[in-house]
Amino acid sequence: MLILSKIIPTKFFSTLQLVPFLPTLKFSSHALTNRQKFLTKEAVNTLLKSCSSNPYQLKQIHALLLTSGLSIKNSLLTHLLTCFIVLGDMLYVRQLFDEMHKPRTFLWNTLIRGYVQNDQPKEAAFIYKRMNLLGVRPDSFTFPFVIKACAELPEFKAAGPAAHAQVVKYGIEFVAVVRTELMIMYVKLGELGLADFLFKTMVERDLVAWNAFIAACAQNGYGMNALALFREMGSTGTRPDAVSLVSALSVCGQLGCSDTGEEIYRIAREEGIECNIIVENARLDMHMKCGNIDFATELFEKIPCGNVISWSTMISGYAINGESEKALSLFSRMQSEGLRTNYVTYLGVLSACSHAGLVSQGWRYFNLMSRSDDESIKPRKEHYACMVDLLGRSGRLEEAYNFIRSMPIEPDSGVWGALLGACVIHQNLELGQLAAHCLYELAPDVASYQVLMSNMYASAGRWDFVKKVRQRMRKKGVRKLAAYSSVEHNGELHFFYGGDRSHPQSEIIYEKLDCLIKQMKSMGYSSKTNSVFHDVDLEEKESIISTHSEKLAIVFALINVGPDRPIRVIKNLRICDDCHTFSKFVSQISLREIIMRDKIRFHHFRNGVCSCKDFW
DNA sequence: TTAGGGTTAG
Structure with missing residues (x-):
């Protein structure tokens, strides 16, 4: 009892004491011997849930379970691993996994899922490889994650098709979930024809498969295809739900076609799903991206229960429309109403400052973030990039460069790209070359950076360098986007x-x-x-x-x-x-x-x- | 005993 009371919040103690005597899981730890109680699975899950955001408590519970000398049920183990995956503590998950004796397939699957969900696709692929080497047979639960990992590895273009081959080898290419992931992967690789083939030959082409295909197109620059699919879906009699509508609305925002967007919103009304906050937010964003500021404002004021995304959408929307004052005053309103903000809200605020050249205001918000007690809104790389953009665009190139040098986190391509962009505007060849050098290391395949470099040399009349950059682009197969x-x-x-x-x-x-x-x-x-x-x-x-x-x-x-x-x-x-x-x-x-x-x-x-x- | 789709920024 003593040990337990240290690690379990007192309010859950009563839950433990009240559980019925169902012997699903037995605790024989010293802590419970004097009571000889049996705990239910539900009770343990409640316990885990109550500590699920506290790695320290979770690790203690795990230690306690181990010292209890009892074998831990699979369900409990998976739950525990999932808690750490959600917390992003993959090191601990890996440690637990490595301590297991001959882990079964579902545990390998859990580990792969963990890496994928924590943006470590390379690790996920590596684990899959090891699984193969050890002769552990993957199943239909393994592949959705393996495929997802492959789609995130554009540097290994062959990984995705190789995973597809494995899927065929194990005879699970018609499992709906697996096929859906394959479709998404091919869209990301730009192989729309293959994705379409998989979709058309699907045995159970359900709503989720339609939505997955539409969303994949919408998110990867195939907006017109997404809209065509959305219409085709309607003509085949599959009724759209909120997810389909949100993707379609998002496409209308990207393409700037608000008439079409409103037509889609009318479908939402007909289907009785217009009160969904995500649909409402997608509609707001669509109008902001089409430049319909007044209409979006009117809609925003009428939304009964806007969330942080509704507000952030409006702030960013005002920012891109050049209405910085409106953006900043909406942010003040958020603060005075005590509403929750997040890091995206601040990106909107900083971008509003950047588009209007409000340097001192930008610093004020940036410092506000840095001083915040809330860890979740401490400045991230994107905020540093925004500040570099703000300073650089305003002509303060040296200040921008010194700011980068003072960063407590490693600057990424976004940060250097912002500096390069500013150097092109203000024709600073020296700093521009420095930024370009870093970008060659960090993002050698990003066409827009190469184009910026080439433009910078061109406006300085350095045609010899322009030629060099263009040659390098050709060699690397980097293509400039046609305007x-x-x-x-x-x-x-x-x-x-x-x-x-x-x-x-x-x-x-x-x-x-x-x-x-x-x-x-x-x-x-x-x-x-x-x-x-x-x-x-x-x-x-x-x-x-x-x-x-x-x-x-x-x-x-x-x-x-x-x-x-x-x-x-x-x-x-x-x-x-x-x-x-x-x-x-x-x-x-x-x-x-x-x-x-x-x-x-x-x-x-x-x-x-x-x-x-x-x-x- | 684990599995597929959606909104803000960049």
């Missing part, structure tokens, strides 16, 4: 690439574009060719820049979208200097509002002025 812009019109998305003439209205678009540029030139516009990073003459630079995708998209919208509606353009990369000026002129000439979302933020153009105040 495109899109416009939603009558529920359909129209895509435009630079210099693209494939759109059926191309002729009239180019004609109108020509007229506009002439008119703008008479008003003082001259093209800014500083963002053409090719070693070509001025005339060619002007020609490249005059048919950038966003210009084509804007003109398309001018021709087609009714004058009572704003022009909405989504761009997959950042807007260039010239297109920014162009958009300001167009908003002035045509008296139309142009809402353009680039890769990281919105630009709302009205009467020749942009909401970003030319700071982006």
